[in-house]
Amino acid sequence: MIRVTQSQQSGIALQSIATARARLQQAQQVAMSGQRVAKPSDDPAAAARNRLLGELGNRAASHRTTAQYGRSRLESAEQALGEAGNVLVRARQLATAMANDTMSASERAAAAAEVSQLRRAMVDLVNTEHGQEHVFAAIATDSPPYTDGTGFTYDVDTYTAVREVEVGTTQRLEIGSSGSMAFAQRAADPNSVDVIASLALLEQNLLANDRDAIQSDIDTVTRAFDQVLGERVRTGVRLEQLQRADEVAQQSQSVYARLSSELVDADAAEAFSRLSLAEYTMQAAVTVASRVLGPSLLNM
Amino acid sequence: MSTLSGILNIGRSTLAAHQGAIGVVSGNTANADTVGYARREVQIRSIVGGGVGVAAIARRSATFLEQRVLGANARFAAHDAKASGLAAVENALSDGEAGIGARLDALFASMRTLSVDPSDLQLRADVLARGNAVASGFSSAADTLARERSSADQAIGLEVERVNQLTGAIARANAAVGAAAPGSLSRAEHIDERERLVHELAGLVEIKTLAGDDESLTVLLQGGPTLVQQNVASTLRATPDAALGGLLRVDLVDPSGAPLDVSTTLRGGSLGGRLELRDDTLTDLASALDTLAFDLATAFNAVHAAGYGTDGATGRDFFATPATVAGAAQSMGLAAGLEDNPAWLATASDAASAVGGNANLLALVDVADARIALGGTATAGQAIASIIGNVGRETQSARDIATDASGQLEQTRALYQSQVGVSVDEELIDLTRFERAYQAGARIIETVDRMYEAVLSL
Numbered sequence: 172m173i174r175v176t177q178s179q180q181s182g183i184a185l186q187s188i189a190t191a192r193a194r195l196q197q198a199q200q201v202a203m204s205g206q207r208v209a210k211p212s213d214d215p216a217a218a219a220r221n222r223l224l225g226e227l228g229n230r231a232a233s234h235r236t237t238a239q240y241g242r243s244r245l246e247s248a249e250q251a252l253g254e255a256g257n258v259l260v261r262a263r264q265l266a267t268a269m270a271n272d273t274m275s276a277s278e279r280a281a282a283a284a285e286v287s288q289l290r291r292a293m294v295d296l297v298n299t300e301h302g303q304e305h306v307f308a309a310i311a312t313d314s315p316p317y318t319d320g321t322g323f324t325y326d327v328d329t330y331t332a333v334r335e336v337e338v339g340t341t342q343r344l345e346i347g348s349s350g351s352m353a354f355a356q357r358a359a360d361p362n363s364v365d366v367i368a369s370l371a372l373l374e375q376n377l378l379a380n381d382r383d384a385i386q387s388d389i390d391t392v393t394r395a396f397d398q399v400l401g402e403r404v405r406t407g408v409r410l411e412q413l414q415r416a417d418e419v420a421q422q423s424q425s426v427y428a429r430l431s432s433e434l435v436d437a438d439a440a441e442a443f444s445r446l447s448l449a450e451y452t453m454q455a456a457v458t459v460a461s462r463v464l465g466p467s468l469l470n471m
Numbered sequence: 472m473s474t475l476s477g478i479l480n481i482g483r484s485t486l487a488a489h490q491g492a493i494g495v496v497s498g499n500t501a502n503a504d505t506v507g508y509a510r511r512e513v514q515i516r517s518i519v520g521g522g523v524g525v526a527a528i529a530r531r532s533a534t535f536l537e538q539r540v541l542g543a544n545a546r547f548a549a550h551d552a553k554a555s556g557l558a559a560v561e562n563a564l565s566d567g568e569a570g571i572g573a574r575l576d577a578l579f580a581s582m583r584t585l586s587v588d589p590s591d592l593q594l595r596a597d598v599l600a601r602g603n604a605v606a607s608g609f610s611s612a613a614d615t616l617a618r619e620r621s622s623a624d625q626a627i628g629l630e631v632e633r634v635n636q637l638t639g640a641i642a643r644a645n646a647a648v649g650a651a652a653p654g655s656l657s658r659a660e661h662i663d664e665r666e667r668l669v670h671e672l673a674g675l676v677e678i679k680t681l682a683g684d685d686e687s688l689t690v691l692l693q694g695g696p697t698l699v700q701q702n703v704a705s706t707l708r709a710t711p712d713a714a715l716g717g718l719l720r721v722d723l724v725d726p727s728g729a730p731l732d733v734s735t736t737l738r739g740g741s742l743g744g745r746l747e748l749r750d751d752t753l754t755d756l757a758s759a760l761d762t763l764a765f766d767l768a769t770a771f772n773a774v775h776a777a778g779y780g781t782d783g784a785t786g787r788d789f790f791a792t793p794a795t796v797a798g799a800a801q802s803m804g805l806a807a808g809l810e811d812n813p814a815w816l817a818t819a820s821d822a823a824s825a826v827g828g829n830a831n832l833l834a835l836v837d838v839a840d841a842r843i844a845l846g847g848t849a850t851a852g853q854a855i856a857s858i859i860g861n862v863g864r865e866t867q868s869a870r871d872i873a874t875d876a877s878g879q880l881e882q883t884r885a886l887y888q889s890q891v892g893v894s895v896d897e898e899l900i901d902l903t904r905f906e907r908a909y910q911a912g913a914r915i916i917e918t919v920d921r922m923y924e925a926v927l928s929l
Contacts, residue, residue: 176510176892177503179885186881210565211863212557212870218565219860222572226852229573230839233580240587304590304827312590312827334829336586337836346587 184460191449191456198449202442208435217434224434228427230340234420238338238413241346245410247301248348252403255296255353258289259366259396266373266389269382276380283377290370294319297354297367307350309333316350317367327355338416345409353402366395475926477521479919484522485912488515491525492905495656500898507667509891511659527654530662533890534682537666539883542739544670545677545693547876549744552626554869556619556748560756561866563615564858571608572855575767577601579839585818586829586836590781595813599805602789606803609764613800616757623749624718630675630742631709631721637672638690638704641665645687646702653686662686672698677739693739696723696731707733718749752865756858757800763844763854765799768792770843770851771835772806778817778831785822787815789835 201207211218265282268274297307297317304312309330317323333347351357356365369391376384473481492513502508509531516526567573578601585594644665651658665688672678677693690699698705705725712720721737722730734750737743768790775789788806793799809815819828844854 174889174892174894174897176888176894178506178892179888181504182881182885182888186878210561210866211859212561212866213863215860215863215867218863219856222570222856222859223852226572226576226856229576229580233576233583236580237583237587240584244587302588302591304588308827310824310827314826334587334827335833336829337583337833340840343833 180463184456184464187456188453188460191453195446195449195453198442198446201437202446205437205439205442206435207437207442214435221431221434224427224431228424228431231420231423231427234338234340235417235424237336238344238417238420241336241338241344242410242413242417244301244306244346245348245406245413247299248306249403249406249410251296251299251306252348252353252399252406255293255366255399256396256403258293258296258370259392259399262286262289262370262373263389263392263396265377266385266392269377270386270389272382274382279377279380279385283374286370286374286377290367290374293354293367293370297350307348307353309350317354322365322367323350323355327351328358331357331359338413339419342416344412344416346413348402348406348409352405353399362394364391364395364398366399369395473521475919475922478922479916480520481522482912482915482919484518484524485915486909488523488525489905489909489912493902493909495528496898496901496905498656499893500895500902503893503895503898507663507670508893509659509663509666510893511656528656528659529654530659531891533887536883536887536890538679540880540887541670541673541678541680543876543880543883544673545739545743547873547880548674548741549677549739549747550869550873550876552741552744553748553752554866554873556623556745557752557862557866557869560615560619560753561862563612564756564862569608570855570859571605571612572852572859574601574604574608575839575851575855578605579836582832582836585816586832589818589829589832590826592813595816595818598816599810599813602805603810605767606790606805609760609800609803613757613760613764613798616753616760617801620718620749620753620757623745623753627719627721627742627745627749628709630745631707631719634672634675634742635704635706637668637675638699638706641668641672641688641690641699642702642704644668645699648686648688649702658686673740675740675742676737677743692723692733692737693743694736696733697725698723715750721746756862756865758797759854759858759861760800761796761798763800763851763858764803765793765796766843766854767838767851768799768803770838770841774831774834774838775817777820778834779819779822779825779828780812780815780817781819781826782814783822783825784815785817787817789817 200209208214208217208221265286269279269282294317298315299306305314305316308314308316308325309332310325314324316325327350331349331351333345333349335343336346338344354366355363356368357363369388373385373388373392376388492515495511495513499510512529512531514526514529515523518524564570578598581594581598581601585591585598588594644661647661648658648665651661669678669680669688669690672690676698678698679691679693681689681691683689687701688699689697689701692698696705703726705723708722708724708730709719710722711717714720715734720732721734721742723733724730734746737746771790772788772792776786779785780787787809789809791802791804791806793802818832819825820830820834821828824830839852840850842848842850844851845857849857
């Protein structure tokens, strides 16, 4: 028969109470924080996996921000292209009206003054700014892409592409409108038109009261309108793509947040039932210890 | 036939023996909860000519169980010390808003945002601030690891001093045991004290003890070197070692003065646990952090140097170039001058698009997906997750083993105590038994007294 000594009894009682108290503390921490994995040692594999999910979630949030910033920039360009289209519609209306034989030289001179205003408005639209940069400038975005004296300030044949940004793990989208494609005459495209030059030519032909030349300008201005409209359509497509990318990133963010929650968050019902169990265990350990340590022959 | 005086002597011896026995029982009862106290047992023998005497006062012992207690104590102390040290490191390296991983995510996010408008000075400044935060995250984590190594080192120095105090005291206790009479209370008390010292020593270093026929105790360090033999103790010596970066090397110095480096072989007890924490666990974590910092800075710099700032210049680094892998995390920072010159941020891939170009920025963002870490097998994010997993596993393992060892220690102690400890019930029964015997002895004397009176009245 095994001997039971005083220090053995008190040692077992102390150990039981210490173990119960440790379990109670752990259950309290989980119940209070709502987290099953509050630190890496709680579940190293889950903590490592949660970091990777955190990275993916943060990346998705970043993709959303990028898509939203990109949309804001594209909306500025899209608005400018819309207004440019309106300018060209008005220019075409004037050209069509002034190509009529009944128009006098003074009427054409008055129309030339309006076309001059339209041309200056078009220059302003080509030099549209968003934030600290010019949206139609392919390079040197801190400077206007068009000046009245020298025309385009960059090589429109070389810089036709627009800026791309990362909006998905493997997806990059264009977030700009090309000034070259919208407003410039490019060597690679014989049908392209220098939009501002076409307005200048119309103004010049109106002042010259040259009906045939004005008739010819109607076609040029129409092509300029189509050219601007084409870039506006492409810009609209880019806006839609960015919208979709934003939605995909938002969904991804939700998925990663849910997966992360499944990994590290505690189930409330389970956490509180464990807390209750730990409290009962603690009470039992203390009660049993007081009973075990009490009686001996000294009490007889 | 016994004479009256012979019978009187028997009564006297009965009183004396059981008075001594009651004294021993009283001592046992009083020390029922005294740490290191082993139950004394009175061995009462009949003596020539009748009567009884105390032949010896035996101290209960359980050599096999005691060895198990010492081993369990050393195992528990080693992992408990390791778990305590790792808890602080775990907090520093854990995932969260201020973790290195979250900071790196924020850096890449700020670069993606800047890629929308690369000439925006505020966004450029934000990228640099995030880069700085990544660097400070690495250096802060490296500082914590260095601080914990230093803290473990200081504790090692203190524990070496305590080991030497204990081995000296055990040697003196050995001498005192040898000087006391065999089977005496005095010898048992010296053995109790020696046992208490040995148990404390086992919490510091893993030891094995060998009991001699003369009740002297030889204490061996794990692996065989002798710490204490008879009344001679070896000492541990802690000296700063350049090879350990100025941290303490631990030598065992035998009585002849010959040193034996035990820094890499001491692994049990809190001293062993701290040496393992300092030289293996924390060193491995620091090395992983340094390697990742070096790889990340190198990869970033390679891409950044190929790009152009808005001032049209190229060839600049993003992070300060780390000289070596060792210390790369602690010394991590932005390249000199970059923080004050956001224009130096190389966002463009050619001089012509220096203002407005974002191609190089996208190449920098691609570093997030490049397998630049762990020898080209993992991304920076995966390497950070791996470090978090490793520190979690090390902490969990040390904590679990410490908990397991604590249970084993208590179980073994309970078994040991069941052999050598004091049961108050047992002592009270013995007290009653010896009291009855004492009363019987007194009755013998009383009877002889009456017999003398009867004889004298004849």
